Amino acid sequence: MANQALKQWVDSIAKLATPDRIVWCNGSAEEDLALKKELVSAGTLIALNEKKWPNSFLYRSHPNDVARTEAQTFICSRDKADAGPTNNWMSPADAETRVYAILRQAMRGRTMYVVPYLMGPVGSPCSRVGVEITDSPYVVISMRVMTRMGQIALDHLGDGTDFVRGVHCTADLHPERRYICHFPETSTILSVGSGYGGNALLSKKCHSLRLASVQGRRENWLAEHMLILGVTTPAGHKHYVAAAFPSACGKTNLALLVSALPGYKVETVGDDICWLHPGNDGRLWAVNPEAGMFGVAPGTNTRSNPNAMTSVRQNAIFTNVALTADGSPWWEGLDDEVPGRLTDWRGLGWTLEKGEPAAHPNARFTVSLRECPSMSREMDSTRGVPISAILFGGRRARLAPLVYEAFNWDHGVYVGATMVSETTAAANGDVGVPRNDPMAMLPFCGYNMGDYFAHWLTFAGPKRPKIFHVNWFRKDNDGKFLWPGYGENIRVLKWILDRVEDRVSAIDSPIGRLPRSTDIDTSNMLMPANRLRALLDVDRGTWLQEAERNGAFLERFGDRLPMTLRREHGALIRRLEFPPAA
Numbered sequence: 128m129a130n131q132a133l134k135q136w137v138d139s140i141a142k143l144a145t146p147d148r149i150v151w152c153n154g155s156a157e158e159d160l161a162l163k164k165e166l167v168s169a170g171t172l173i174a175l176n177e178k179k180w181p182n183s184f185l186y187r188s189h190p191n192d193v194a195r196t197e198a199q200t201f202i203c204s205r206d207k208a209d210a211g212p213t214n215n216w217m218s219p220a221d222a223e224t225r226v227y228a229i230l231r232q233a234m235r236g237r238t239m240y241v242v243p244y245l246m247g248p249v250g251s252p253c254s255r256v257g258v259e260i261t262d263s264p265y266v267v268i269s270m271r272v273m274t275r276m277g278q279i280a281l282d283h284l285g286d287g288t289d290f291v292r293g294v295h296c297t298a299d300l301h302p303e304r305r306y307i308c309h310f311p312e313t314s315t316i317l318s319v320g321s322g323y324g325g326n327a328l329l330s331k332k333c334h335s336l337r338l339a340s341v342q343g344r345r346e347n348w349l350a351e352h353m354l355i356l357g358v359t360t361p362a363g364h365k366h367y368v369a370a371a372f373p374s375a376c377g378k379t380n381l382a383l384l385v386s387a388l389p390g391y392k393v394e395t396v397g398d399d400i401c402w403l404h405p406g407n408d409g410r411l412w413a414v415n416p417e418a419g420m421f422g423v424a425p426g427t428n429t430r431s432n433p434n435a436m437t438s439v440r441q442n443a444i445f446t447n448v449a450l451t452a453d454g455s456p457w458w459e460g461l462d463d464e465v466p467g468r469l470t471d472w473r474g475l476g477w478t479l480e481k482g483e484p485a486a487h488p489n490a491r492f493t494v495s496l497r498e499c500p501s502m503s504r505e506m507d508s509t510r511g512v513p514i515s516a517i518l519f520g521g522r523r524a525r526l527a528p529l530v531y532e533a534f535n536w537d538h539g540v541y542v543g544a545t546m547v548s549e550t551t552a553a554a555n556g557d558v559g560v561p562r563n564d565p566m567a568m569l570p571f572c573g574y575n576m577g578d579y580f581a582h583w584l585t586f587a588g589p590k591r592p593k594i595f596h597v598n599w600f601r602k603d604n605d606g607k608f609l610w611p612g613y614g615e616n617i618r619v620l621k622w623i624l625d626r627v628e629d630r631v632s633a634i635d636s637p638i639g640r641l642p643r644s645t646d647i648d649t650s651n652m653l654m655p656a657n658r659l660r661a662l663l664d665v666d667r668g669t670w671l672q673e674a675e676r677n678g679a680f681l682e683r684f685g686d687r688l689p690m691t692l693r694r695e696h697g698a699l700i701r702r703l704e705f706p707p708a709a
């Protein structure tokens with residue numbers, strides 16, 4: 128082992144956690160296979176029907192450990208004000224004391240895996256190295272899918288000292304002894320007491336969003352909770368779009384979209400995380416730091432997301448889905464027919480009469496993007512892809528129209544900063560409650576979000592992407608979705624790209640620029656004119672209430688809230704109160 132800084136750090140953690148064995152992971156197929164065999168014989172992993180689902184496995188997490196736990200997630204900056212009002216904060220010393228107490232001898236009798244990983248394309252100046260120490264072999268096999276893992280990362284690091292240090296220990300999984308702590312000043316993560324998703328795969332939210340957002344602020348780039356997709360138009364023009372939606376709001380579905388409009392082709396660069404760098408040409412360039420998808424299973428099927436279904440046909444790891452008698456994975460919304468008998472996500476017998484879902488609502492599939500038919504070759508591009516449009520959006524049963532365009536960059540940042548979405552099963556807590564989730568980064572921004580908004584505002588410039596807000600989730604008075612979503616969302620992307628190419632005009636409204644209803648291509652779909660009007664409707668009264676509520680949210684940032692956003696807020700209220708005569 129050549130890298131002394133890495134070796135010393137691993138030694139220090141080994142001294143603390145006292146594992147029986149230390150394994151340095153190289154990321155090879157043999158290593159992966161051996162781990163899976165071990166996990167299967169221990170009963171931790173269930174091999175699925177080899178004929179139907181080759182090299183695929185089911186993993187069940189502890190029933191109290193099924194989603195990110197935001198209440199136990201901490202930013203441990205030296206100064207509390209740097210974590211800001213939307214993060215939980217703990218002092219670095221306090222966090223170390225608490226977590227070290229749990230880590231002490233916690234790996235006795237266990238194996239400690241050292242997992243080097245690279246976030247971003249091989250050879251890219253944007254890419255970053257992390258090393259995760261973990262006692263969970265499930266984490267190791269997942270990291271191999273989600274990142275470029277092993278020797279590749281050590282090669283990138285060389286004898287450098289600039290790498291994110293992540294320690295993960297399953298410990299006793301007791302929710303009261305669960306801590307996900309981030310130390311932005313030392314690029315360190317300490318995560319104990321959870322083996323699930325974003326709590327345990329430290330490359331994902333902990334490194335690529337919380338720590339990377341801090342690093343991006345220092346180095347003039349942005350780490351965002353965004354998918355990246357490419358669209359080729361019938362005229363052969365290629366555009367890239369980045370879109371921020373909260374967890375479990377359809378990022379993977381949009382990223383893997385199969386166009387319902389002939390002539391449009393969508394390719395996938397990323398489905399969750401995007402690192403945006405300003406290029407010398409004035410444009411913003413995006414790389415996907417990840418290599419795999421950790422997608423929500425329930426609701427995924429051959430109609431809603433055919434590319435995801437093809438992706439998971441082999442080499443997939445399923446977590447907390449149900450199991451059929453023939454060893455296939457199953458989840459709500461997979462097909463119209465519900466099997467009479469299943470084994471549910473906890474491993475218990477299940478029948479429909481139980482009245483409970485068989486798969487956990489936050490059940491996931493983990494699969495390499497290389498399995499995805501729509502994967503873009505640009506995923507490995509060292510400079511990334513140039514972004515033409517940024518989309519913000521959430522789940523809004525009411526209020527937000529299908530799509531609108533921000534007037535300019537500053538207004539777009541305001542639109543992102545005042546995003547609201549109904550909560551989902553991706554995090555512990557109530558589901559369906561509207562909450563402010565700026566840029567879909569509320570749970571993932573590693574510093575004061577007031578400073579984060581200011582950082583966003585510095586990216587204004589003539590060649591920057593246009594900013595839009597979309598909402599696929601608007602409902603009518605009977606609670607039925609007004610918009611079909613999924614592959615039909617290309618119709619909204621079409622309008623967005625027409626705006627980018629200056630091919631279509633828009634109508635100014637108080638909240639932004641709206642499409643004329645005739646400019647949304649509804650060919651070959653059932654879309655009565657009154658439903659489209661309802662989808663594009665802006666009700667000034669409810670928007671004023673919304674603005675008031677957003678004003679209170681923004682005030683939480685006090686003097687860290689940029690003046691520009693205060694001004695945008697005031698301007699929105701004036702436009703709503705005194706709309707220009709039509």
Ligand code: SAT
Pocket residue numbers: 194195323324325326331332374375421553554
């Ligand atoms: O559990 S994860 O944070 O990885 C998934 C999500 O919530 O987006």
Ligand code: MN
Pocket residue numbers: 352373374375399
């Ligand atoms: Mn996510």
